Amino acid sequence: MKVLLKLVSAVAVIVAAASVTFFAQLAVPGDRATVLMNLQTGQDRKWTDAELAPLNAQFGFKDPIIVQYLHYVGGLFRGDLGTSYTQKRPVTEVIGGQLLPSLTLTVSALAVAWVLAIAGTLLTARRGRILSGLGAAWEALTASLPHYWVGVVLLVVFAVQLRMFPIIGGTSAWGSVLPVLTLAIPLAGFLGQVTRDEFEQVMAQPFVTTARTRGMSDFGVRLRHVLRHAVLPAITLSGWALGALVAGAVIAENIFGRPGIGQVLVTAVNTRDVPTVSGIVLVVAAIYVVANLLVDLAYAIVDPRLGASR
Amino acid sequence: MTRRLPSAGTLVALLVVVLIAIAALTPGLLTGRGPTEIDLHATLLAPSWAHPFGTDDAGRDLLTRVIYGARQSMGIGLGATGVAFAIALVLGFAAGLAGGVVDTAITRVLEVAFAFPALLLALLVISVRGPSVATVIAAVGIGSAPGYARMVRGQVLAVRQAGYIEAAAALGHSRLAVVRRHLFPNAVRPLVAVATLGVGQSVVWASGLSFLGLGVAPPDSEWGALLDAGRVHITTSWWLEILPGVVIVLVALAVTTLGRNLQHLLGGAAR
Amino acid sequence: MTRRFRVALATAAVLASGSLAACGGAVAEAGGAPQTGGTIVYGHVQEPPCIFGGWIQQAYISRQVLDGLVALADDDTVQPWLATSWTVSPDRLKYTFTLKDGVKFTDGTPVDAEAVAWNFDLWENHGGNSTAKVSIDPYYKSATAVDATHVDINLNKPFPPLLRLITQGYFGIQSPTAFKSRSTQENCEKPIGSGGFTVKEWKHGQEVVLAKNPAYTSWPATAKHQGPAIVDEVRWKFVADGVSRYASLSTGESNVVYEVPTVNWKDAQSRYQTIRYITPGKPVSFYINTKTGPFTDKLVRQAFAYGADRKAAVEAGFHGVIPYEGNPAVSQATPGYNVKAAKAYAYDPAKAEQLLDQAGWAKGADGVRAKGGQPLTVKLVYGAGFIFTQEGATVLQVLQEQWKKIGFDVKLIPATQAELWGGKYSDPSTFDATPSYWTSPSPSILWIVWRPSVPDNPNGSNRSFYNNDNLSTVIQQANAEPDEAKANALYGQAQQIIQDDAAGIGLYTQNSTYAVARNLKNVWLEKSQGEPVFSDAYFTK
DSSP states (O other), X not given: OHHHHHHHHHHHHHHHHHHHHHHHHHHSSSOHHHHHHHHHHTOOOOOOHHHHHHHHHHHTTTSOHHHHHHHHHHHHHTTOXXXXXXXXXXXXXXXXXXXXXXHHHHHHHHHHHHHHHHHHHHHHTTSOHHHHHHXXXXXXXXXXXXXXXXXXXXXXXXXXXXXXXXXXXXXXXXXXXXXXXXXXXXXHHXXXXXXXXXXXXXXXXXXXXXXXXXXXXXXXXXXXXXXXXXXXXXXXXXXXXXXXXXXXXXHHHHHTTOOSHHHHHHHHHHTTOHHXXXXXXXXXHHHHHHHHHHHHHHHHXXXXXXXXXX | OOOOOOOHHHHHHHHHHHHHHHHHHOGGGTOSSOTTOOOTTSTTOOSOXXXXXXXXXXXXXXXXXXXXXXXXXXXXXXXXXXXXXXXXHHHHHIIIIIOHHHHHHHHHHHHHHXXXXXXXXXXXXXXXXXXXXXXXXXXXHHHHHHHHHHHHHHHHHHHHHSHHHHHHHHTTOOHHHHIIIIIHHHHHHHHXXXXXXXXXXXXXXXXXXXXXXXXXXXXXXXXXXXXXXXXGGTTTOTHHHHHHHHHHHHHHHHHHHHHHHHHHHHHHHHO | OXXXXXXXXXXXXXXXXXXXXXXXXXXXXXXXXXXOOOEEEEEESOOOSSSSSSSHXXXXXXXXXXXXXXXXXXXXXXXXXXXXXXXXXXXXXXXXXXXXXXXXXXXXXBXXXXXXXXXXXXXXXXXXXXXXXXXXXXXXEEEEEEXXXXXXXXXXXXXXXXXXHTTSGGGOBOOHHHHHHSOHXXXXXXXXXXXXXXXXXXXXXXXXXXXXXXXXXXXXXXXXXSXXXXXXXXXXXXXXXXXXXXXXXXXXXXXXXXXXXXXXXXXXXXXXXXXXXXXXXXXXXXXXXXXXXXXXXXXXXXXXXXXXXXXXXXXXXXXXXXXXXXXXXXXXXSTTOOHHHHTOSOOOHHHHHHHHHHTTOEEOTTSOEEETTEEOEEEEEEEXXXXXXXXXXXXXXXXXXXXXHTTOEEEEEEEOHXXXXXXXXXXXXGOSEEEEEEEOSSTTHHHHHHSOOBTTBOOTTOTTOOOOHHHHHHHHHHHHOOSXXXXXXXXXXXXXXHHHTTSEEXXXXXXXXXXXXXXXXXXXXXXXXXOEEOTTOEEEO
């Protein structure tokens, strides 16, 4: 029953998300048919109603808003995300082809960021002033790096000058190393800092001392007891991090010439391709719902105290 | 927990923050030139005594542009974090304390908010209102808020479950006193660190928007815009891309270090 | 085969060395041990929404796949392509094209008169290509197939520029059979033509893979060799970042790149073969709002033109790679270019100040001029990112500074694609000056841009809102004039009128730059729009 309720609410969230996008896109200034016409001809000018008539008829721009909305939401339940205004293909196709590279990029980046953050924390937190200080300084440094600065520097140093990696990597594994690092390094710094702070606080708590007096090794204590508590804020932030990674993905995809949703999204917003934008939002919304569930589960596992309240 | 004495690092951070504050408030104190003064005979000069950061392709002194850019960049960073913080505190505390229907409702709203890629939200806001400093602040702030709100809520819940809140209540302290003296500091404590990190993040984020051409309008020299303009010169005039980036990193570092010291101070009081 | 090939090469070499036009045409170094086969990796910038359409980004790629009726040679003459010859009726209302025999689309159907007529009808009457349509309206009347190899293009009024205009990629011929029997999506992604390549695959966001058409028989008279493409494939990649794109040449990840960042141009010239193409048509020049705002006064317009050193700004911003263009109406690569008109309004701040004083704008305490309580504010709207690059934006910033000195308060307003093309700035109240361009191989572009806008026939392209009947008459006369010298004289007169009235202010010309790896020969740009041609290219060892 609880599971069913969660599912229903998940669907409601998705519909709500799509509705917001739909209406928000309508609020963007400019006439949609004009934009499309201009895009198709590469000119910027006003067109007469007669010139815009075929487009208006094709996409129903002149229908009452409520009709357009219902038509749109209805289509969602049929698995039809509409047809891209600009690419003349079903939105599912537009997104589908680009979804995998972006997902690979963002998930890999998140994973790598986690590994770096945890390693940094485990190895350097509370290990004396110098090591601690260095670790903290490194995290602070990397968290402050703008994505594209990292990307451009990595590109120029490792791809152009040293030729260790391809410049136009596409979706190959080797060509993905630099884009993943571009996203992972700043995020690792951010996650690391948050984790480290919690880690150091928890290390000072009584139960840690108790474990130590019972003969547990320092590393064992860190790993088995402290880490579980310390990663809580970072887990929460991971949900948010995925969203930030989408932003970073646009930049990384741009610098490294990599296909992906980010690029599609920016182009679609720029050309007011409502179906594509909404489609992407929905897909991401669905991903978030799943991520949400996972975060809830992670909380319950890591901190049993919270399990009861859920 | 032992209280730390101000270290050398902290002092340097303080110095940097003070410098940036001066740059933001009274840039004229740090440089005699104007940020838009062009000199077509002095374009693309490497860093030198006369131009410590070199010049750009219109002959403008880069250091001056960075100094004048401080106001906008820091304004965006602080403003956006402030907006996000405010939203997060309200939502997070309401959800965590009230529980029940309020909690469920707010969690659902957060879920919907989460459903939007932060970038899309920013793009939407910007495409409706046009690129400007205020728009970028609102966009970055609204985009960051859900993450913080979730954290606040999580922390409030965790602290509520912890033993000592019940203990304090059992000792006869009023609910409001418990909230004020125990719940609030403990829930907010990790947030301070995150918020100060967030300032740096917001500055970086805003520069990302500039990269996409959606940041502030030229010829304003917001740091992100400088990085965007410098990108194509990276192999021929490296200072245009590297130095503003170094400034961003230094400022974010400094703000973070100070923020962490703040956190330690707060942490001490709560114990 | 080898000997014929070598002869073809030698001919190509002779043709090539003779065809280096002054305005930067093609570079074709024949020589080196040629190889057949191979894959050209080409780094382009902008991915188009469909292969064929009315945007120049589409013409670039559609030309690889579709042939045209005629082609424009480097010396500005119209040469045979799908049409081997043509005649014009004495009243100049009918053009009869004789089509090359035996040419087939890659789906096997014949390229006959019916097919050609169908294509014209598609563009004109069914929204197939609105740029093609607007180029030849209102002169075009109909296209009819006389017999299998003869097609008539019928006009309403004489229009000598017609031949030159239909050399553009917008007039590429597709297979009607394929178009009618396939879905919109297929036609968008893989149009069927008779060209040197076919679309093999389109990996969105990454590249379009073009495969050689081994049955190619319809190369233009301007081709550098006779026969189908020498390479097997062209991988047309989309690499938006200039740093990456240019760097990919140095690592060998690409063989040709488009849009060399101007800062790298000198480096490119020393390491690779470079081509610079100056686009004919309307250059990137300012539309000046003559209807509302401060520029309704001619003196103020002229002061604006004198008041900033546009030449120096352009040279600084583009590091000398993109030329300054003083003529707001047509660029220096356009036939009929009025050189004298281009020299007007050389930088003269003293004169500008004098004109503004004369017009009654007095300098205020803050340096900004005012008149009747109104400050001299200029809203300068420009397409950020997609029309104006970073470098272009720098040019505008330099100008802004200079205009400030003489009392103009210029507000730079970057507009996104959605805003600009959504019509946010189409109303005269929203801007005072806006820079933009039009590509066209003929000065007849003047009609499209400067046709007066009247209520029952508005002209959305006339962004200066400049209705000058004298100008209109001159342009129409020029468009109808069969003698080229006389026509050019009339076009020149039109340019002078525009310049005298400062209805537009010149800035720079649209440009295409290419860098080609040294081991790839015979990559050249066709003349009408600067599209790259790969069907003659080959690798050398």
